Amino acid sequence: MIQATNNNSTITRTESVRVIPANDAPVNIDSKRAKRTFSHIRGENTFKRTLVITAIAMVVLVVGIMLTLVVQSVPSIKALGLSYLWGKTWDPVSNTYGAFPFLLGTLLTSFLALIISVPFSFAIAIFLGEYYPKGWFSNLLKNTVELIAAIPSVIYGFWGLFVFVPLVRSFETKLGITPYGVGIFSASVILAIMIIPYAASMGREMMRMVPSHLKEGAYALGATRSEVIRNVMIPYTRSGLFAGVLLSLGRALGETMAVTMVIGNTSLIPKSIFAPGNTMASVIANEFTEADRTVYVSALIELGLVLFLVTVVINVIGKRIIKRFSN
């Protein structure tokens, strides 16, 4: 605000200085003034046009991304048809392409990650939104959550590969199953850590929005704190919490690097959650530069297209819910 008033006063001064001589010598200055007005109008129009162009550019960008994906995946859609999506073998050497192992891998890792991360996200949301909105531990927790979101995914993958995967391997040896170490389970846990912040920060905002008269009413009826949280706050914020979970899911589906590094990269259908597998994003990352045949490349792009469409739907729905909630 202070800045704003300062700006205003300087503008007033310069403008008034410029206006006064215009009244003293009408003929000469009037043409000058007209010129200035014209140049202002021209500037204004150019500026407005630029704004509109940038806004259009965003739409064009998204439409372009979609069109590119569709056009490039046409060869595979033509050659393989719809059976591509539930074909069970992916063997580029013999020219067979079935995306089912990757669809399954993506769904398994994302939903496992979601199941692991949601209790933590909600706990953080409740802790920061209701129990301790202020204080040193809340600050620490808030910063922790922000840091978790800030760490690049390749670093998660690297850490996962060298620290977490050996742990899982020794765990698997104890369980008596083939000790791969890498696999769906490792990828899900790493993913779970990565997506905690999204649902958590969304949930915190939602918890803060619960009107206090609702909570106070419940307290007045003799409810305990946990009853207030479970019977008043969570039902009130349900749609918002759901949107937060959706957004995390969107992140989990598209996450590439960390998953690629710890999932094991085999194109077989995973037999258990400890078996190695592949997700749509990781198979693109691994095979795109090696793909030599048109159908091969375009089959990979079709995976990208599916990924794109799914994340678009999830994100749009999530954003809609949030918008409705905050209105």
Next chain:
Amino acid sequence: MQAAVKYRIGKSTTFKTLVVLLCCLCVLPLIAILGYIIKEGITKINWQFLVNTPKPVGETGGGIANALVGSVMMVSVAAIMAIPVGILCGIYLSENQNKKLAYWSRLSIDILQGVPSIVIGIVAYFWLVKPFGGFSGLSGSIALAIMMLPIVVRSTEETLKMLPPSLKEAALALGMPYHRVVLKVILPCAIGGILSGVILSVARVVGETAPLLFTAFGNPHMSTNMLKPMQSMPLLIFNYATSPFDDWHNLAWGASLILLAWVLLLNIITKLTTRKWNIQL
């Protein structure tokens, strides 16, 4: 009666303990990751590490100068492309809130924000790598710029919306042309929020690997030519971490620590700017 109340209070305490416990558990992986990266990375970093290019397998030493230079160049070029467009689009969205174009544009931004980075990599490959016949740093920059756009647009729009309308009205009443009102009055007032959005977007793309896999591709030698393949920090970490050689792993640990420090520094700067201007992102 007494017992029922005690039971409910006990349940409430248990619930609270559970919540606190889960929150404490969340801090653990972060500490584990940061601790391990710092422990492994700190011993590898010295002056030679920063100014040399990687040595072939078997030779000790070598550094990550090419990745540092590549990352800085690509991210700067991406920022130069994305920031003006993003700010202008943000201005449009905040000035024309109810227009049809604004609706579609806002929807596009939402979609863009959710697009997996690997998909942007594929698209950049078909737009820029294939037509021009080869991987290049510039195509990587453009992929990164696409990823930066939504964050810049959003932060600009949100900051501008928070300014009091009287500010704009006063300036317009003085006879200032519209573009000068925006550029000389509104933008300077909102610069804090916009700046923090820009820094945040840079922090986000500095660590991006997936869009660079098919665009910048990576380069074991020092290269400052934007039209040739270029190395970047996250690419180097990915390639060397998945290699079977210990020397390369060491390089990757050092690079991870530097990348992490870089990202954290940018985040802290964002935090300080938002606190200084009292903005919520």
